[in-house]
Amino acid sequence: MQIIKGKTGWIEVICGPMFSGKSEELIRRLRRAEIARQRVQIFKHVIDARYDSDNIVSHSCQSLPSVAVSAAADILARIDDRTELVAIDEAQFFDAELVAVCDRLANQGKRIIVAGLDLDYRGVPFGPMPHLICRAEYVTKQLAICMVCGDPAGFTQRLTPSRDQIQVGATGMYEARCRHHFEAPASQGEE
Numbered sequence: 001m002q003i004i005k006g007k008t009g010w011i012e013v014i015c016g017p018m019f020s021g022k023s024e025e026l027i028r029r030l031r032r033a034e035i036a037r038q039r040v041q042i043f044k045h046v047i048d049a050r051y052d053s054d055n056i057v058s059h060s061c062q063s064l065p066s067v068a069v070s071a072a073a074d075i076l077a078r079i080d081d082r083t084e085l086v087a088i089d090e091a092q093f094f095d096a097e098l099v100a101v102c103d104r105l106a107n108q109g110k111r112i113i114v115a116g117l118d119l120d121y122r123g124v125p126f127g128p129m130p131h132l133i134c135r136a137e138y139v140t141k142q143l144a145i146c147m148v149c150g151d152p153a154g155f156t157q158r159l160t161p162s163r164d165q166i167q168v169g170a171t172g173m174y175e176a177r178c179r180h181h182f183e184a185p186a187s188q189g190e191e
């Protein structure tokens with residue numbers, strides 16, 4: 001990805017299934033921004049207390065401090081005007097207003113990096129992610145490794161019987177699957 005730096009801001013989306021390295025890639029980009037001495041603010045959704053409520057954490061245990069918020073408007077309320085880069089992890093959990101918040105901040109000249117699951121456990125587009133992908137200047141789709149066959153995996157297989165769209169957890173509750181081995185749950189008309 002080649003990014004030309006000018007006065008305008010932009011939106012980058014990092015998407016893919018669980019275990020595909022979204023958080024690792026987000027942390028990599030943030031570490032480089034810190035080396036460049038950019039002013040950075042990092043947010044994640046409060047619902048993701050998977051490892052830590054104050055940090056974004058990858059499955060490989062890399063982490064960076066973040067602020068947990070419960071709504072997209074909370075991000076806007078906490079933005080420092082001087083901030084150059086705004087990062088948002090677990091973006092799929094946010095309300096639809098996240099799209100407008102990211103647009104507004106990018107229009108102010110900031111670099112926005114959003115990481116999140118593009119598909120839920122049913123293989124259905126997740127929360128604000130499809131709209132964010134359409135609005136973004138740069139989209140990176142990551143793939144994991146299918147736990148059945150070892151091929152590239154674009155889906156997140158839920159291993160428990162829960163039917164809630166949001167069921168926070170990691171190893172043991174979910175695994176990455178390729179399209180051949182992903183088994184979507186039978187439709188029950190739930191959202």
Ligand code: ADP
Nearest residue numbers: 018019020021022023024058059060144145176
């Ligand atoms: P994500 O944010 O997309 O859930 P993370 O960045 O937190 O992913 O974690 C990626 C790491 O997860 C990999 O570097 C690897 O160490 C580990 N991992 C565990 N299971 C898998 C898998 N099936 N495919 C790829 N990486 C996996």
